Amino acid sequence: MxxxxxxxxxxxxxxxxxxxxxxxxxxxxxxxxxxxxxxxxxxxxxxxxxxxxxxxxxxxxxxxxxxxxxxxxxxxxxxxxxxxxxxxxxxxxxxxxxxxxxxxxxxxxxxxxxxxxxxxxxxxxxxxxxxxxxxxxxxxxxxxxxxxxxxxxxxxxxxxxxxxxxxxxxxxxxxxxxxxxxxxxxxxxxxxxxxxxxxxxxxxxxxxxxxxxxxxxxxxxxxxxxxxxxxxxxxxxxxxxxxxxxxxxxxVELGYSTRRDELGTDLGVCLRVAEYSPVGAAIQDAVGRVVRDAAARYGSGLIPLIVSEHDAEDRRSTMPLLDGYPGAVPPLGRFAGARALSQQVGRCRIIVTGAYHVAVFALSQGISVVGLSTSRYYDDKFAGLNSMFGSGIETVRLDRDGMEDRLRDAIRSRWAGAPDSHTALLARAEDQxxxxxxxxxxxxxxxxxxxxxxxxxxxxxxxxxxxxx
The missing domain is CATH 3.40.50.11720 (3-Deoxy-D-manno-octulosonic-acid transferase, N-terminal domain)
Structure with missing residues (x-):
C-alpha cells in the first residue's frame, strides 16, 4: 500500500x-x-x-x-x-x-x-x-x-x-x-x-x-x-x-455453502440472449431440442436456472427450451435470492448454461458444466472458469456448423464423467x-x-x- x-x-x-x-x-x-x-x-x-x-x-x-x-x-x-x-x-x-x-x-x-x-x-x-x-x-x-x-x-x-x-x-x-x-x-x-x-x-x-x-x-x-x-x-x-x-x-463461497453430499439427478439449463451474447431463433430452437432430448434420455427433470432478471432476459430465452417437456421444473420467482438459485443448481448432475454465474454455482458444488457461447466475452469468461477449476467445463460455440452434434456430445460426455470430477472441483472451490x-x-x-x-x-x-x- x-x-x-x-x-x-x-x-x-x-x-x-x-x-x-x-x-x-x-x-x-x-x-x-x-x-x-x-x-x-x-x-x-x-x-x-x-x-x-x-x-x-x-x-x-x-x-x-x-x-x-x-x-x-x-x-x-x-x-x-x-x-x-x-x-x-x-x-x-x-x-x-x-x-x-x-x-x-x-x-x-x-x-x-x-x-x-x-x-x-x-x-x-x-x-x-x-x-x-x-x-x-x-x-x-x-x-x-x-x-x-x-x-x-x-x-x-x-x-x-x-x-x-x-x-x-x-x-x-x-x-x-x-x-x-x-x-x-x-x-x-x-x-x-x-x-x-x-x-x-x-x-x-x-x-x-x-x-x-x-x-x-x-x-x-x-x-x-x-x-x-x-x-x-x-x-x-x-x-x-x-x-x-x-x-x-x-x-464461489456461496455456491460451495449450498453443496449436497451427492450429485443431483436433474439437468439444469440457462440460455442468455443479449446484445453481448447474440443467439438467433433457429439456434435457440436447436438448443431446446438437444436439452429436451438429453433430459428424456436420462429420465431427468429439466430445471430452468434464471440468473438475470434485467428485462426478463433469461426467462424469455430459457423458458421456451422447456416447452412440451413433461419433467420441466417451475422457475424461481422474480425476487428469489442468489442462495435459492444455487440450491436449484445443486439438484443437477450437470448444467448447460450461457450465463457465467450459473457455471460458478455449479462448479463450486462439484457439478460439471457445458458452456454456451457466441462471443469472445463469453469465451473468455468460460476459459477463465475452466482454468480456475482445472476442468469441469466444456464450451460449445453456438454460431458454428455442427453445433447440435457437438452440444449433444458435450452433454453426453459431462453426464458420464460427472462423478469422476466431483471431488476435484470441490477442492478447487475450497482453494479459491x-x-x-x-x-x-x-x-x-x-x-x-x-x-x-x-x-x-x-x-x-x-x-x-x-x-x-
Missing amino acids: ANRIPRAASRRPEVRVLLENGEYWLNNRGDLAILDVTVRRFAERWPNARIGVLTAAPALLRAYESRVDPICYQRGGNWPRWRRRPGPMSRIRPEIAGVPMNGWDAAVALPGRVARRLRRVVGRGGASNESASRAVVPGPPALSRDGGHVPNAVDTASVVVAIGGGYMTDIDRFQTERTLDLLEYATERGIPTAMTGQGLGPLTEPDLLERAARVLPRVDLIALREDVQGPELLRSLGVPPDRVVVTGDDA IRASKAVFDRIAGFAEAGLTERRDLESGPSAPPTSPR
Whole structure:
C-alpha cells in the first residue's frame, strides 16, 4: 500500500465501507451472491461498521441486505443521516418483500428518469446515451455536491471497494467509466481502495484503456476471478505485480455453502440472449431440442436456472427450451435470492448454461458444466472458469456448423464423467475461498490503517503506458 500522511481528526471514527456494486438495479443473482458474501465478511470483521452500497434501488437492496446503508448514486450519493437497523421487512423473504419494495423504488425513481431524459433530448438534439449525459462535467471526477458524478459518501469512507463482476469491459462502458471515476477520486484523496473478484476485459477502446492505465495502478489491491486474461491486461496497464492477486469469484463461497453430499439427478439449463451474447431463433430452437432430448434420455427433470432478471432476459430465452417437456421444473420467482438459485443448481448432475454465474454455482458444488457461447466475452469468461477449476467445463460455440452434434456430445460426455470430477472441483472451490478470504483480510488492514493515516499523494508508481498493445 502506498505511503500515507496523517488524516485530519474525524468526528466519525467508525469504519465506513463503501461498495461499488456494479449492478445498481439488483437484477442479477450472480451479482447478488457476490454482494451477499462481501457484506457478510465485512460485517463479521466489523460488527459496528457502516457498509454503504451504491444502488438505484435502495428499498429492494434492504430486502436482500438488511445490514447495509443504500447509497443512491443518482440523488447525491450521501450516507443516510442515521444508521438504519433491520426493520420488520428484513424478516420477510425477498420473494415477498421484493415486490412492494421494487415498486416503491420504481415510483421514487420515475420523476428523475423523466427529467434526465428531457434534459438529454433538449440539450443534445435527441441523444439518449447515458454515457453522453456524463460529459456535461469536464475535468477530473468530482463529488455530486460539487457538480460531478462521484457519490458524496466516498469523501468519508474508510475504504472503497469495487466488488466482483464482469463490468470492466468495452461492452459495459458506462459502468467502467463510473467505477474508474470512483476509484480515481478515492485514490487522489488517500482513501484506501480495492477491487475484488474482477473479470476484466475485453478492454480495447483507446480512451478506456487510457483511463484504466491512469487509475488502476494507484488502486491498493486488485483481486481477479481468473488467471487467463486479467493478469496480462493489468500488467500491460502498468499495475504493479504486488498489487494483483488471483482469487477466483467471490460467489464461489456461496455456491460451495449450498453443496449436497451427492450429485443431483436433474439437468439444469440457462440460455442468455443479449446484445453481448447474440443467439438467433433457429439456434435457440436447436438448443431446446438437444436439452429436451438429453433430459428424456436420462429420465431427468429439466430445471430452468434464471440468473438475470434485467428485462426478463433469461426467462424469455430459457423458458421456451422447456416447452412440451413433461419433467420441466417451475422457475424461481422474480425476487428469489442468489442462495435459492444455487440450491436449484445443486439438484443437477450437470448444467448447460450461457450465463457465467450459473457455471460458478455449479462448479463450486462439484457439478460439471457445458458452456454456451457466441462471443469472445463469453469465451473468455468460460476459459477463465475452466482454468480456475482445472476442468469441469466444456464450451460449445453456438454460431458454428455442427453445433447440435457437438452440444449433444458435450452433454453426453459431462453426464458420464460427472462423478469422476466431483471431488476435484470441490477442492478447487475450497482453494479459491481461502484465497478470497485472505484478500478481504488485507483490505481490512488497509481500512484500519486508513483511519489514522493518509496516502502520500506525491508517492506512487511511475506513469504507465496507455495501451496494452
